[in-house]
Amino acid sequence: MTQRVELATVMDRLAVDGLVTEYAMAVDDGDWEAYRKLFTPDGRADYRSAGGIEGDAGKVASWLEESMRLFAMRQHLIVNRRVRFGVLEQDTGDTAQVHADYVNPMRLAGDVNGSSAPDFVCGGRYVFGLLRTYDGWRLREVLVREKWRRLPDGHPAPVIN
Template sequence: MTQRAELATVMDRLAVDELITAYAVAVDDGDWTAYRGLFTADGRADYRSAGGIEGGAGQVAGWLAESLTLFAMRQHLIVNRRLRFDVLEHDTGDTASVRADYLNPMRVAADGGPTAPDLVCGGRYAFALLRTSQGWRLSEVVVEEKWRRLRAESAPAS
């Protein structure tokens, strides 16, 4: 591999990493316009394993906007990212796939203040990406929730 090809691969890896991070930030911040903008025009997401829906990015963004109002705080951590570049139409590097684990603690919105219960879940994402004229975009996101826990915090010590 030439230095030019190696540099291009590094730049693509950084761009893909930025896209995955932008996905987590958009969900955590409830920025559904940004969320939709991360996908290709025909991009899809599948949250069925976590009790959600599967559909186009716009439809799923609407469902997320409604269902995540239950949570006053979300902090999505996407880790252990494994990236592969794939071939499309006899060229290299047009598509990519990322398998990554996630940990997602969320604070339930309640009038009880800091004693409100937390929901914590974890699992794995499968991201499919496509290089477009606007840069890398998500063509598919599949969530594989592996576990979840709902717990109430302990009362503060007196």
């Protein structure tokens, strides 16, 4: 591999990593317009394993905007990112797939008898499908594979769908 190819690969990895970070920050900050802009025009997301919906990015963003009102605070921690570049139309590096683990602590909205609402924590793995576009890397697909969730004892899990 030439130095030029190696540098391009490093730059792509940084751009892909930045896109995953922008995704987490858009969800955590409730910036649904920024969330929508991260996707290709045909981009889709699937949150069904976490009790959510599957659909195009616009539909999912609207659902997230409504359902995330249950939480006063969100903070995605997306780690262990495994990036693989693929081939589209005989040109290397046009696609990428990222498998990344997440832990997502959230503070439930509301105040119960003057005390803070309990924390809701979930974790699992994201699968991001990305496509290189003229505007840079964009999400073509987001799949959430929730593996676990936890609330303090005695508190029912919130219904988010």
